[in-house]
Amino acid sequence: MARNPIKDQVAIVGIGxxxxxxxxxxxxxxxxxxxxxxxxxxDAGLTPADIDGITAVAEPGAPRPNQVAAMLGIPNVRHYxxxxxxxxxxxxxxxxxxxxxACDTAxxxxxxxxxxxxxxxxxxxxxxxxxxxxxxxxxxMLMGAPAYAAWASRYVxxxxxxxxxxxYVALNSRTNAASNPLAAMRAPLTMxxxxxxRMIRDPLCLLDMDLPVDGADAFVITxxxxxxxxxxxxxxxxxxxxxxxxxxxxxxxxxLSRTGQHVVVxxxxxxSDLWLDDVDVFFPYDGFxxxxxxxxxxxxxxxxxxxxxxxxxxxxxxxxxxLIDGRVPINPHGGSLSEGATRGSGHLRxxxxxxxxxxxxxxxxxxxxxxxxxxxxxxNSQGVILRSG
Amino acid sequence: MPPSNPDxxxxxxxxxxxxxxxxxxxxxxxxxxxxxxxxxxxxxxxGHWHHPPKPVCPQCLSxxxxxxxxxxxxxxxxxMLLHQGPRAPGVDYVAGPHPVVTVELEEQAALRITTTLVxxxxxxxxxxxxxxxxxxxxxxxxxxxxxxxx
Ligand SMILES: [Zn+2]
Numbered sequence: 001m002a003r004n005p006i007k008d009q010v011a012i013v014g015i016g017x018x019x020x021x022x023x024x025x026x027x028x029x030x031x032x033x034x035x036x037x038x039x040x041x042x043d044a045g046l047t048p049a050d051i052d053g054i055t056a057v058a059e060p061g062a063p064r065p066n067q068v069a070a071m072l073g074i075p076n077v078r079h080y081x082x083x084x085x086x087x088x089x090x091x092x093x094x095x096x097x098x099x100x101x102a103c104d105t106a107x108x109x110x111x112x113x114x115x116x117x118x119x120x121x122x123x124x125x126x127x128x129x130x131x132x133x134x135x136x137x138x139x140x141m142l143m144g145a146p147a148y149a150a151w152a153s154r155y156v157x158x159x160x161x162x163x164x165x166x167x168y169v170a171l172n173s174r175t176n177a178a179s180n181p182l183a184a185m186r187a188p189l190t191m192x193x194x195x196x197x198r199m200i201r202d203p204l205c206l207l208d209m210d211l212p213v214d215g216a217d218a219f220v221i222t223x224x225x226x227x228x229x230x231x232x233x234x235x236x237x238x239x240x241x242x243x244x245x246x247x248x249x250x251x252x253x254x255x256l257s258r259t260g261q262h263v264v265v266x267x268x269x270x271x272s273d274l275w276l277d278d279v280d281v282f283f284p285y286d287g288f289x290x291x292x293x294x295x296x297x298x299x300x301x302x303x304x305x306x307x308x309x310x311x312x313x314x315x316x317x318x319x320x321x322x323l324i325d326g327r328v329p330i331n332p333h334g335g336s337l338s339e340g341a342t343r344g345s346g347h348l349r350x351x352x353x354x355x356x357x358x359x360x361x362x363x364x365x366x367x368x369x370x371x372x373x374x375x376x377x378x379x380n381s382q383g384v385i386l387r388s389g
Numbered sequence: 390m391p392p393s394n395p396d397x398x399x400x401x402x403x404x405x406x407x408x409x410x411x412x413x414x415x416x417x418x419x420x421x422x423x424x425x426x427x428x429x430x431x432x433x434x435x436g437h438w439h440h441p442p443k444p445v446c447p448q449c450l451s452x453x454x455x456x457x458x459x460x461x462x463x464x465x466x467x468x469m470l471l472h473q474g475p476r477a478p479g480v481d482y483v484a485g486p487h488p489v490v491t492v493e494l495e496e497q498a499a500l501r502i503t504t505t506l507v508x509x510x511x512x513x514x515x516x517x518x519x520x521x522x523x524x525x526x527x528x529x530x531x532x533x534x535x536x537x538x539x
Contacts, residue, residue, distance in 0.1 A: 088400070138408045139474045140466075140489050140504045146474075150467040150491060150503075157515040202470035203484060249441060250466065251491045251503045 014044025060083025165308020260381025461521025
């Protein structure tokens with residue numbers, strides 16, 4: 001076993017969200033963030049004065065920790081940081097701060113705005129002109145999003161993948177989003193819809209890409225000991241990690257058989273007492289459908305190149321979605337493809353909702369363990385195993 | 390930069406490529422473009438190639454690096470067709486998808502350059518042998534590939 005002294009010692013005790021919309025309408029990132037933060041603090045049964053750590057993820061336009069403290073009137077902040085986007089970078093910062101004693105109770109905040117480079121409506125909004133972020137400025141760059149289409153071409157080449165293999169990921173998300181009132185895109189989707197969708201970066205089409213949205217998620221994190229005084233359904237962080245393979249640029253990656261996802265899987269497996277057979281609900285990232293197939297394969301649900309066939313063979317025709325072994329749903333909230341592009345905060349939030357037993361119509365009966373694997377292949381692969389406390 | 394200027398200043402170099410960040414690690418690479426030469430960093434100690442240019446050799450950590458002209462021959466390793474994307478002179482997404490290929494150079498496994506293929510989208514299949522050619526972008530030379538007989 002790898003060293004994991006933090007195992008089950010830190011808990012999520014509060015969640016708050018605005019829900020996600022294709023256009024939240026005339027609101028700043030700070031306005032969305034503060035709404036989610038207040039909801040999360042109240043959900044934990046706390047007040048701003050009880051917060052002494054702020055992890056405010058550095059999404060473009062998102063409020064900085066000092067701005068969060070000022071908006072909420074938090075008097076004494078002992079730890080604060082602005083980690084890069086994608087959920088577990090922020091989660092790891094907050095849980096490590098709590099576990100080390102740097103702070104006792106941390107607010108973890110994700111505020112998302114549609115950005116001009118990824119959304120035509122955002123590009124037309126003068127209040128978003130200042131929001132630059134990681135966009136390729138010439139067509140011949142793989143930096144960021146285009147890398148997934150480029151490596152999807154390799155996946156198709158090496159494994160003979162069908163378009164349907166990607167399509168199952170999109171269909172599963174959309175079916176699940178239909179029962180999530182927080183989701184931005186809930187209209188039903190068929191395989192024919194998927195196959196006839198507009199190509200954007202061939203081999204990936206519009207429905208292979210996540211949906212730019214406005215919204216915010218917030219979490220309150222404290223020690224497991226304190227959590228038991230606050231509520232009877234805390235969610236414990238059992239194991240968490242991020243992973244990076246050495247190639248610094250997307251087009252130099254050695255191959256699909258050695259990505260950041262592989263580093264994450266090795267670490268999680270070595271740190272965790274719980275593994276795939278124990279998982280009740282599974283949250284692979286789906287910023288692009290190829291990423292979901294990667295997580296399914298690299299975690300060991302099936303072999304390389306078999307992700308689409310795995311979904312097909314675990315497809316529940318009646319509900320129109322995947323249920324692993326007839327039991328475990330995949331992204332029951334609709335994921336980034338259909339709830340909206342939360343960069344993993346939505347996956348993390350839904351995991352907490354499921355482990356609390358609060359998911360209503362989409363509740364997984366008796367859910368005790370959730371596997372959440374945000375991020376793609378390159379510089380943001382990460383994973384966390386959560387369990388009900 | 391017109392060929393009549395054989396020794397452009399650093400400022401002229403940076404101004405020639407407004408769409409990339411030229412710095413002290415990448416300046417030799419982009420100076421090569423002005424001369425229509427593809428210069429890839431090669432380690433003076435162990436001979437390992439790497440790209441994009443780094444301040445040390447990732448294989449042996451030597452700082453003795455030589456921007457070295459490559460043959461320009463390689464094979465398409467990744468291939469996507471952009472139906473929309475960043476604007477660029479000579480790229481018309483309405484007329485047809487724009488191919489973007491990542492070419493593995495013959496000098497070393499996994500040593501790759503990403504750019505476009507001048508033969509068009511139909512020719513951009515993974516595994517296709519290609520060779521270097523040059524096009525213009527914003528008035529400066531820009532490397533591209535064209536197919537070659539295997
Ligand atoms: Zn060397």
